[in-house]
Amino acid sequence: MAQNIFLKPFYFIRHYRFKTTVIDGKSIANKILKDLKVAVQEHTDKKHRAPTLTAIIVGDDPSSKIYVKNKVKTAHFVGIKTEVLNFPDSISETKLIKTIQVLNSTKEVDSVLLQLPLPSHINPNIYELISPEKDVDGFTSANFGKFCLDKETIIPCTVLAVQKILQEINIDFTGKNALICGRSKHVGLPIAMLLHSNFKNAVKGFNANTIICHRFTPVDQLTKFCQNADVVITATGVPSLIRGYMVKKGSVIIDVGISRIIDPQSLKNKIVGDVNFEEVKEVAGFLTPVPGGVGPLTVAMLLQNTFTIARKRNP
Structure with missing residues (x-):
């Protein structure tokens, strides 16, 4: 257990030379992912389908593609199925809206991720159209509002x-x-x-x-x-x-x-x-x-959210 440095008197904090602990996010994430993999396996052993995550990428932002690639690779490790929809940055807002609506109504899709940033001609609040029950990022007003009110939410x-x-x-x-x-x-x-x-x-x-x-x-x-x-x-x-x-x-x-x-x-x-x-x-x-x-922990928690959503939809 880490030492609780803030329980020390102020003079101790001022004069004692601390040895910095560099936090290994990968190790913490790996433990979460290993536990999640077991939980997903137990879920599918009960004849439930595997949790699913659909990611939408608009444009050619290299960072976005790397982020989503890492998420997909890690999802496969824990047993979560993924689909990546790649659209050019010229996609119309109407078509993107239609895509989100289809995903909202598709029973086999548990979670929807709209990778940011988006092209300038797309309304930045378009993620509001994602069903709150499938909003794996917790960005919709419905989920964020519950979060601010300290209620159970994504x-x-x-x-x-x-x-x-x-x-x-x-x-x-x-x-x-x-x-x-x-x-x-x-x-x-x-x-x-x-x-x-x-x-x-x-x-x-x-x-x-x-x-x-x-x-x-x-x-x-x-x-x-x-x-x-x-x-x-x-x-x-x-x-x-x-x-x-x-x-x-x-x-x-x-x-x-x-x-x-x-x-x-x-x-x-x-x-x-x-x-x-x-x-x-x-x-x-x-x-x-x-x-x-x-x-690494952000990716792990995204997949944890995906599983939480799937388990609620398929208890």
Whole structure:
């Protein structure tokens, strides 16, 4: 069990030199997937059909294709059937709507995933047309509204990934300060809801005092909030937004951001997060890497959501 650093007196946090624990998201995800594989097998052994997930990709965004490819590969490992519908970015909104309507009415389809981003001519709120019962991402107003009201619902996968990490490190954040960097309606906002929610109710939150910043928050203000935060969760897509001097010693830093940059030494593409890893690892108590941190857990929780939906539709 991880040491509960926040139960130590303040002087201890200030003077003791912490050894940073780098959180291995892959290992946590692999355990979830192995358990899920057993659960799916037990489900199909009872003569239920295998859970199904249909993903829709619009356009040629390379990141989207990589994400969906990884999801499909992992789904096959746990026994979930997948279908990927690829459409050119020239697809009409009418045709995309018709596709979603067909999937909603197809009994054999348990979950529908509309991969973002979408072309500019497509209404960004088109995912609202996905049936809430098949909304595996938890993005529809029906599901997100229940989440905000702390009711049982389908919770966004990245939120579940962050929740799992915080549960794994086993720290009581009740009354502690949480900083969320990022205000997107699909990631930053629901993560903030998770952190401040009551852990006794459906969402299983963390009772933290929560502040939301974003990429346009002045650096001096962001630094002030970071230095006072016991946990920082960042999801802005801005490389090195969080620097070592900003971070409170012993704090928990979870990096949800992802960007592709050119490595100045190798001149090759490199995936990085919002956190300057080399600087922050000298200060933080717990830290997630990019890649290998939140990403693998997000995929695992997507498949967990898929199975949860299928089990409700085929009890």
